[in-house]
Amino acid sequence: MSTTSQLGSSPLLFDPPTESDSAAEVQRIVGRYDLLEGVSDSVVVSVGCDLNTYKALLDTIDPKSGGTATTLFSSATSSGSDFKTLSIHALPTSPLSRHNTRLRTASITSTLSPKAPKGTKKVNLTFIAESVSDASAIAAAAAKSFPVFKHTKKSSEEDKGSDAKPKVTHNVRFATSSGLLECKNIYKNAKKTADAVALAARIVDTPPNMMNVSEFINEAEGVVDRLGDHGVKMEVIRGEELKEKGYGGLWNVGKAADDKPALVVLTKKWDQEGEKVSLVGKGIVYDTGGLSLKISGGMVGMKSDCGGAAGLLAAFEAVVSCGTEEPLRELQLVLCLAENSIGPSAFRNDDIITFLSGRTCEINNTDAEGRLVLADGVAHATMTEDKPDLVVDMATLTGAQMVATGKRFAAIVTNSAEAEARAVEAGIRSGDLVHPLPYAPEFFNEEFTSKVADSKNSVKDRMNAQTSCAGQFIGNNVDKTFYDEGGQWLHVDMAGPSTMDGGRGSGFGVGLIMALLKAKGFA
Structure with a gap:
């Protein structure tokens, strides 16, 4: 059996936020439209994007049905102006039936994709949650979007250290309306949950x-x-x-x-x-x-x-x-x-x-x-x-x-x-x-x-x-x-x-x- 077919851990990384997160070439922010609309300014700033760009992009999405909007934005770095990608994934706020979950986990799973623009090495996924207790359930939904089994010629070459493109890392962060969550145990439990989903x-x-x-x-x-x-x-x-x-x-x-x-x-x-x-x-x-x-x-x-x-x-x-x-x-x-x-x-x-x-x-x-x-x-x-x-x-x-x-x-x-x-x-x-x-x-x-x-x-x-x-x-x-x-x-x-x-x-x-x-x- 090949190494890739034995993989069990989710490719998602779960670590508390750091200042270096803003250096990621792709920033994805995910949440219900109403939560995205009321998110703390500090969360937006933490991805390296200015508030006006974020709000203008969010305004292009229908609040009721939700959707995805993407733009390039300029991030000031020590080496000058560096263009990055910002994607907002707004989950629908349309009426929720009594048998569904307020987390809209099915929408999270269907919205996310492991694909990233060519040349991307790092993606930040920032999930805006209604409650701190939602993090592990969100992690489970996200993990479903990142299947780990692969048994192809290309995957075997990657295992052997060929000249194939490096894998993209996806770093997950959680936030509520008041700001980013930094408790290590939140990320620890979320990782164990995501890894278990990936294993199953x-x-x-x-x-x-x-x-x-x-x-x-x-x-x-x-x-x-x-x-x-x-x-x-x-x-x-x-x-x-x-x-x-x-x-x-x-x-x-x-x-x-x-x-x-x-x-x-x-x-x-x-x-x-x-x-x-x-x-x-x-x-x-x-x-x-x-x-x-x-x-x-x-x-x-x-x-x-x-x-x-x-x-x-x-x-x-x-x-x-x-x-x-x-x-x-x-x-x-x-x-x-x-x-x-x-x-x-x-x-x-x-x-x-x-x-x-x-x-x-x-x-x-x-x-x-x-x-x-x-x-x-x-x-x-x-x-x-x-x-x-x-x-x-x-x-x-x-x-x-x-x-x-x-x-x-x-x-x-x-x-x-x-x-x-x-x-x-x-x-x-x-x-x-x-x-x-x-x-x-x-x-x-x-x-x-x-x-x-x-x-x-x-x-x-x-x-x-x-x-x-x-x-x-x-x-x-x-x-x-x-x-x-x-x-x-x-x-x-x-x-x-x-x-x-x-x-x-x-x-x-x-x-x-x-x-x-x-x-x-x-x-």
Whole structure:
């Protein structure tokens, strides 16, 4: 694997402002129009631009719809007059719906670009925020605009130190109406957030001949290594051992692949009272559909089917590294890793498999494999003496999610009104938006009725809340005593928002989990 394909950190630099920032050839100022209009004069002066030039440029933008305006300006230097570029990116101030975030993170992501004028070596990105607490969410949105995976001849030459052009550095600064923010912790947490988003997106973008189960395990080991001072423990159950220990869902989905499936568990414990949270991620590194083969181009892009596991792995690192405002006693990450492949040993329609929970399942669609691996994952998380207070499973589970809630909102299903409200609020705070779907096992379980097993794995009626049903299938494998003891289960189907236009990974889920657990920077 090339060096570039292993990159994980965001190319954005996060350091408190310095006087040398004004020397950057390109200055970009980003914010809602009303915030740009009321920004402190000192912020404008800090980029080396005079106030009249800034105000004249801002006046060319429609306040309601927003937009981008660019001009050259003269910056006085010791060597004389030096022309630089000023771009103002005004986010729209048009009415905001109650389901959107006031941060307008989608607009930030779509507005920014890593491209810069020819010859540029340094770009300053100054974000005008409404509150100091917005910095990390803005960093997450910005990181989505700067994907890091690249595997081209040109990128390989750059790695070898050829005569290729030097990379452009993008330095991020934050400001409010009162002036530039200088607190080091703000930038420290923002960097960790952006790096986590970049990691999740890069895993999704890496092709399956590079990102197989073994390489995903290496990614998890890398997280443990980077968190060396935090005492994170890692356990791997893989291959035939899965079968022997009863992980029938994960084993059967991945057994046909040369690179065998694995359950990877990362655990961080604190010596304090607090919540225990288990994160369970679907990590299908490639989905052919199995013997229910995806046809007519439906297989293209299925490298993104590990988006849930990628987002949770990166979020785990960021939460542990940043710490949380409210105490946790334990954070557990369960990664369900497999390639849904075809071959002589592939599981078949009409097979009956047994999950770790003990439930049996008659397979009627090998392409409904995500719920099978997650069934084992949530059982692993809840079949313990010290049960978690909250279990969150996250997956690119159903195409129907996009029909139900679209490409901007992940769909959530939960047994708890409290967890539902908490997730929606975390989505609005982070920009990783979610929207609830019905939770009604009494209506949806009949979709999986089997005459020879506890259930089938695919619904009989695709018009009957298919995404809620798929989530319910996973929830049925949560240990019953977990529910009896008041445990909260939250399912996140992020098939749509896991990728952006063009198919690049979005890093969705990092901000959501950080906000859900009140990581520093999101509290």
